[in-house]
Amino acid sequence: MPHDVIIVGAGPVGLMLACELRLAGTEVVVLEGRAAPPGHAPGVAVNGGVVELLEMRGLMDDCRPDGFEFPMAHFAHVWLDPGRLADRHPYNFSLPHTRLIHHLAERARALGADLRFGHRVRDLAQDADSVEVRTDGPDGERTTRGRYLVGCDGARSAVRRAAGIGFPGHEEPFHGIVADLRIDPDHVLNQHLGAKEHPAGLFAVSPVAPGTVRVLTALFGVEPPSRDGAPSPDEVRDCVRRVADVAFTGGEPLWSARWSNETRLAERYRAGRVFLAGDAAHVHFPLGGQALSTGLDDAVNLGWKLAADLAGQAPAGLLDTYATERRPVGERACRTTRAQVALLHPLTELREVFAELVTFPDVNEYLVTMVGGTDTRYRFTDDGSAHPLLGRRIPGIAAAARSVPDLAAAWASGRGVLLDMGDGPDTRFDLTGWTDRVALVRSKPLPGVDAEALLLRPDGRVCWATRGGDGDDGLAEARAAWFGGPATTD
Ligand SMILES: Cc1cc2nc3c(=O)[nH]c(=O)nc-3n(C[C@H](O)[C@H](O)[C@H](O)COP(=O)(O)OP(=O)(O)OC[C@H]3O[C@@H](n4cnc5c(N)ncnc54)[C@H](O)[C@@H]3O)c2cc1C
Structure with missing residues (x-):
């Protein structure tokens, strides 16, 4: 018997989708290439849009003890003030994504999802009724069949490639690293907490655990020395010196990774019985938590539609609305993050003009809701006099x-x-x-x-x-x- 839905990838988007499907009673198996959930992930922020979704599903109570409210938002590091919005109170929440993944996995399991780690998808084939994936796993090569398959396997998605979906976009010369270091209280990095833009790029230091900081650097316009493998402690120190002219020694390196300045959008979100969601469908410069909120909203949009289709209750065309509703949102996230990168490098007087503009309440509100992923409105009708909440989530x-x-x-x-x-x-x-x-x-x-x-x-x-x-x-x-x-x- 084929599974109802196969999800590839147990990142935040795949796990959120698994929860959504199980809530609707749909049988689901999640195939994850890693042997276990990740011990490290680059993200530490969830934005107002994600908080709304987690609140709706009662997941915020699980996450709250692992993070803290951060009532700020920014557009290209020009600071905005969510507190000035009248009736919506979207706030950023600082939460290591490893903890978000942990809570989503716990919830998915509790709801009855079958999570299988160590199963890396290599290939797929589909016909009119089902999809079959080939995986490498602990017991060698296996095939798994499902009625639908959703690729939530991130930016380098094997599902997207196997389904023949193009991923056009831009990649700029860029050297980005992120690294966690255990440091003493008097370490020089503690004097640089926060995020700052420099002529060469960005430098950010944020606390991720007692005695541990995350260092993030972005050097624009230069090629990285390598695209593979984790950056060495020497490379991390060199990047910090080149971007911010800060020299440091010491600190115990715990983890490091590379990242890129890439903006790409899938040509299609669906090929037959295969769908894409999250970073598999859209990647862009990580700013303001927009990548994750766009991805989790994909999952929440798709889950109930797939469930209704499988239950034989879907009205005609329901599944097609996934792409018509979500692809424009992915496209907009790609466009608006590229606009932010243009404000971040090179640093010009335009930033000062922008800083003046955001003091206007309307501009502040427009940008807070845009970067927070809370301004999305699906166009259910062309009737200009339709109720203003149509296509939106309710405020508060x-x-x-x-x-x-x-x-x-x-x-x-x-x-x-x-x-x-x-x-x-x-x-x-x-x-x-x-x-x-x-x-x-x-x-x-x-x-x-x-x-x-x-x-x-x-x-x-x-x-x-x-x-x-x-x-x-x-x-x-x-x-x-x-x-x-x-x-x-x-
Ligand atoms: C430096 C950096 C900082 C960031 N900071 C933030 C932030 O603060 N806030 C924020 O909201 N976003 C941030 N992001 C973006 C965020 O990390 C991603 O948008 C988010 O992780 C996407 O989730 P996902 O589930 O779509 O994909 P992923 O998190 O990439 O998960 C994909 C999963 O699929 C698995 N997989 C891959 N290939 C296969 C395969 N062939 N078979 C089976 N499994 C497979 C992977 O192992 C992984 O578990 C940041 C990104 C970077 C690079």
């Missing part, structure tokens, strides 16, 4: 979840929600036929939500809204368009 997800326990429970279950904020003693809505996919939740009006009732897809996106005056016009159509027909067993 954490506060909404805290104040309406039934809403938190519905989100944690991965179902759609009909949110009735009307003031009558009884709801006028009847979900008979759809209660397996949509929860009816009653609530007082939520701050910043100018509506009497909303229909939310499982990914939290508003797909129907009424302010009351127009009754329930369009509700049945929206329900059919996103959730399909009634179940016979309700």
Whole structure:
């Protein structure tokens, strides 16, 4: 029997997708090339968009003890102020991605996902009904068959290559390293905590654990001495000296890696029964946590659609909306991060003009929500007078979840929600036929939500809204368009 879904890659995106599929009851196997979860990962920030998704699924409570709130955001290291936004409170959260991966893996396992480490995918083949992957694993070569396969195997995706999907883009000459060092409290690197741009590039030092700092350097316009293998301690010291003119000795090297200045977008997000998500679909300069928020949003967008298709409940064309909704978001992340790189190197007066511009509240809000991945709006209609929340997640997800326990429970279950904020003693809505996919939740009006009732897809996106005056016009159509027909067993 083929598996329902094979996910390739147990990075944050593959694991998030595994959780989403299991919430919907879909059988899933995750094939990961590494023998075990990574002990090190370069990322330490999750942005407001990721926090919203983790809050929706009740995962933020698991992650919170491992990190701290960081209520700042930046565009090309020009600092913004999320605290000035009126009704949304997206905040960055500092969390080593190894811990995020740990919590997602725990959750995926608890939900019943089959995680298989040490299985590296080499090749795949597909026909009209299934996909077959060939892997090298602990017991040698194996084949695994699934009805769908999702490549979440990162920037060098073997799935993307085997599916024949191009990955056009740009790669600039660039020497980037990231390294963890255990240092004494009086070590010179402790005097350089923070991130700073220099004429040659970037230099950042951030604490990642007591007595351990992460050093990150970016040298623009130069070729690295090598593309393979971890940089040596000498190379790390040399990069720090070249970028920031800081000389240091000592410190115990714990881990180091290279990174590149590459921007690429997959030509397609789907080839037959194969989909791409996360870095396998889009890579760009890592700034503001945009890569991860775009990737996790891919996973949350795709999971319920694949599950509905496999359950025979997907309305016509539902699976195609994954690419039509998500590829433009990936394209925009590529475009806006390239714009940031242009502001970072060479350093010009344009940065000063930008620093002046961000003092305007509208500019601050535009950029905070853009880099935080919270401004995405899917275009469900060309009607310019459509409700402004249509295609968006509602503002203040954490506060909404805290104040309406039934809403938190519905989100944690991965179902759609009909949110009735009307003031009558009884709801006028009847979900008979759809209660397996949509929860009816009653609530007082939520701050910043100018509506009497909303229909939310499982990914939290508003797909129907009424302010009351127009009754329930369009509700049945929206329900059919996103959730399909009634179940016979309700
Ligand atoms: C220097 C640097 C700093 C960064 N900092 C941040 C940050 O602070 N915040 C942020 O949000 N983002 C940051 N990023 C980006 C972030 O790391 C990525 O966007 C994120 O890891 C992408 O997740 P993913 O699951 O799509 O891919 P990955 O994390 O790359 O996971 C892919 C998984 O697939 C596995 N795999 C690969 N090939 C195969 C195969 N053939 N078979 C089976 N398994 C395979 C890999 O072993 C891996 O586990 C940074 C990136 C870099 C380079």
